[in-house]
Amino acid sequence: MSETTSVTFGDWMAGVQGTMEADMSAYLPAATAIPAKLHEAMRYALLGGGKRVRPLLVYAAGAVSGGAAQTLSRAASAVEMIHAYSLVHDDMPCMDDDDLRRGKATVHVAYDEATALLVGDALQSQAFAVLAGAEGVPPARLVAMLRVLAEAAGSSGMCGGQAIDLDSVGLSLTREQLERMHQLKTGALLRASVLLGAMAGKDLDAAELQALHDYSRAIGLAFQVVDDVLDATADSATLGKTAGKDAADNKPTYVSILGLEASVALAERLRRDAHAALDAFGDGAQRLRELADLIVQRKA
């Protein structure tokens, strides 16, 4: 999975995505295990879809540090479980109230609200259980990785960003406020994905860690800018979720603050920043570069 030489980016991505599907399925209790409805709904929320951007980042950063496959699999599954739980909760009626996700009915629609609440709660616990089961890194490193995940997920990371997002509906944010919100809401977990992949292997020096930090910051922002552009320009069928929802919900976005053209230009500049941050790494960071391109150039 960490070979960057003869395998095309598309084949490498498909390989990670296939590995993820199989590994995450194995890291969840069987759909028949009691309570069966909860376990079936957890599988519905986690498996069978998604671009797996965060796992791809874990594996791509793991290629830089030489992380062991089993450690990368568990770290990648853990961040994806955190991401999946956040989608389940964000879609609930008391939050974004969305019926469609990845082209499927959202969990509270396919099941019910109480189940959706528990699915999210249990996926978060499972993320920590899965990461804590990694065996390819020294325990002290694993503890540090668990802290990175917990902090990225919590009130100073993803949950904090979501709280700011909810409080921003109808407000006119400055670009700085919008950026801070997204650095928490989306950026924190993307950054954690890169960090966890990097921590899974050999020790990186301070300059290398700073380079990965700069890379993460650039792609984290780019990811959100492109999301806003797509929400304003693509249709629901392409997105697999309800398009035009930000404007309908009166949410501040890069498009509403900067305009469409400047947002597209910003995303491209961030893509180049991400590449520049990786200059010191040479070929080992090829997958990270390709992921920066993917994040900015995606159509959904």
Place this chain on the structure above:
Amino acid sequence: MSETTSVTFGDWMAGVQGTMEADMSAYLPAATAIPAKLHEAMRYALLGGGKRVRPLLVYAAGAVSGGAAQTLSRAASAVEMIHAYSLVHDDMPCMDDDDLRRGKATVHVAYDEATALLVGDALQSQAFAVLAGAEGVPPARLVAMLRVLAEAAGSSGMCGGQAIDLDSVGLSLTREQLERMHQLKTGALLRASVLLGAMAGKDLDAAELQALHDYSRAIGLAFQVVDDVLDATADSATLGKTAGKDAADNKPTYVSILGLEASVALAERLRRDAHAALDAFGDGAQRLRELADLIVQRKA
């Protein structure tokens, strides 16, 4: 905190409760830290109330194993954060829809549903962050403790029990089914509290671990039996939550299955089982014995 000789049980309890209040406050971001509303609501949910049964169990088991104070504080705070998050989510309209908790308005009433959802989510993350910051145990042990917490919280533990509970409304469960539900819903985290306290200190042998397991099983069940008895016999002002709710919600309880008198007798039998399990420990387990008494003899 681990001295059992000259300090009365009441003073020891008050000491742990005071330590918990101060330490958990320190383990949370300030109420003014952005996003302030979320952090304020997390403090509202966690601080200023509660019997702190799970922290007391952590400290009492830590007295058996000789766990370091800082490790016990973090482990106790982590289990209490998991417990507090579960209460916030269980009280939401899509679950038990309760307005009153510990004599205060529940979080979704005092704030709003979206905030309650995020408070629970962020408290769960914070639990793992706090435990992962423990420094008084070897990292390999700490990883094992994080796994114990994650598994007790997840779909094979607390969340699983809550799912079974929701699916049991209006059904007539057997006593075995009811017991299984409660061993997950309440028992798993109570057991984890005892285990985490025990793991915080010196290695215990297999017989000692089995004894603590038997103790945990007995008090876990006793806790729920007494909860059911109190729900049927006490008033809301005494309980600090809505009384008589189980019958009103048509939920199966020990009282509805066994009757009141047999439930009271069962709780007393479990209290004696808990004491018997601790026979091998001598004075070191005095706090655990006193907690078994407290759990069965409490009035709220």
